[in-house]
Amino acid sequence: FQLVTQFRQALETGQVKVHYQPKVALPSRQVLGVEALVRWRHPEFGRLDPDEFVPAVEAAGLVDALTGFVMDQSLIRVRKWLDRGLRIAAAVNLSVRSLDDPNFPDRVAEALERHQVPPELLTLELTESGVMADPQRALPVLRRLHTLGVTLAVDDFGTGYSSLAYLRQLPVDEVKIDKSFVLGMGTDLGDLAVVRSIVELGHSLGLIVVAEGVEDDAARDQLAAMGCDVAQGYLISRPLSESRLEAWLQARTTQA
Numbered sequence: 415f416q417l418v419t420q421f422r423q424a425l426e427t428g429q430v431k432v433h434y435q436p437k438v439a440l441p442s443r444q445v446l447g448v449e450a451l452v453r454w455r456h457p458e459f460g461r462l463d464p465d466e467f468v469p470a471v472e473a474a475g476l477v478d479a480l481t482g483f484v485m486d487q488s489l490i491r492v493r494k495w496l497d498r499g500l501r502i503a504a505a506v507n508l509s510v511r512s513l514d515d516p517n518f519p520d521r522v523a524e525a526l527e528r529h530q531v532p533p534e535l536l537t538l539e540l541t542e543s544g545v546m547a548d549p550q551r552a553l554p555v556l557r558r559l560h561t562l563g564v565t566l567a568v569d570d571f572g573t574g575y576s577s578l579a580y581l582r583q584l585p586v587d588e589v590k591i592d593k594s595f596v597l598g599m600g601t602d603l604g605d606l607a608v609v610r611s612i613v614e615l616g617h618s619l620g621l622i623v624v625a626e627g628v629e630d631d632a633a634r635d636q637l638a639a640m641g642c643d644v645a646q647g648y649l650i651s652r653p654l655s656e657s658r659l660e661a662w663l664q665a666r667t668t669q670a
């Protein structure tokens with residue numbers, strides 16, 4: 415696939431950029447972190463979203479280069495914020511392929527050391543379907559990542575077929591409710607029930623519960639009333655380029 419042969423070069427020539435979407439505490443709205451979301455500005459095809467190229471990058475065995483790039487960019491930001499007295503975490507999306515690589519935890523440790531970022535300010539997000547497809551295979555790498563002190567999050571939770579028993583066995587710290595349920599909860603009692611039970615289940619397992627897809631005040635207030643810990647979504651902010659994120663943070667922190 416032609417795209418893939420261009421990908422390494424795209425990383426080097428600045429065509430690939432990381433955007434960041436804020437995550438805020440409920441009910442305080444304090445900024446706790448950002449999720450890093452990769453974008454590729456392709457010279458011919460224009461803006462490519464991850465769904466359009468990440469699967470090809472994975473299939474070509476280049477996911478290490480992608481994850482390494484996104485992690486480096488994110489840790490540079492976190493370090494800059496620390497230097498300004500701000501403790502803001504960065505969340506990086508992992509491909510399940512990364513968990514097949516026994517050296518992945520060492521590379522994470524090396525990146526944290528190189529950027530002088532404490533491990534608790536890095537979150538690694540794995541999709542529910544990815545981890546649960548073969549939890550026994552994922553477990554050794556997850557355990558080593560957890561031992562490093564990074565935060566591990568299960569993304570898109572509620573969309574897979576995982577049993578709650580599996581979630582209990584994984585060394586994870588955070589569960590992210592899939593946005594489809596959060597988007598539907600204002601009009602669909604079934605979605606509302608799913609959101610409510612993930613919040614309760616997550617808390618009973620001692621996990622931080624994050625809601626994605628928070629698009630309006632009603633959803634935010636309802637989530638806050640349920641005790642959901644963190645909100646992410648267009649209501650708070652769309653994913654932003656580095657410079658727009660800085661402007662957004664500036665406006666937030668001078669307001670407070």
Ligand code: G
Pocket residue numbers: 450451452463464465468480481484507508509653
């Ligand atoms: O930002 P957007 O909605 O287009 O993201 C679509 C999907 O791409 C999401 O599921 C997200 O987790 C995934 N994604 C975004 N950035 C990365 C990345 O750096 N690595 C991997 N593996 N997936 C990513």
Ligand code: G
Pocket residue numbers: 435451507569570593626627628629646647648649653
């Ligand atoms: O799978 P993952 O959760 O990593 O994907 C995050 C994706 O969700 C990003 O591509 C982002 O653009 C999108 N997203 C973030 N907030 C919202 C929202 O409030 N509504 C909708 N519809 N999509 C969102």
Ligand code: MN
Pocket residue numbers: 449507539569
């Ligand atoms: Mn994610």
Ligand code: NA
Pocket residue numbers: 569570590592593626
């Ligand atoms: Na998600």
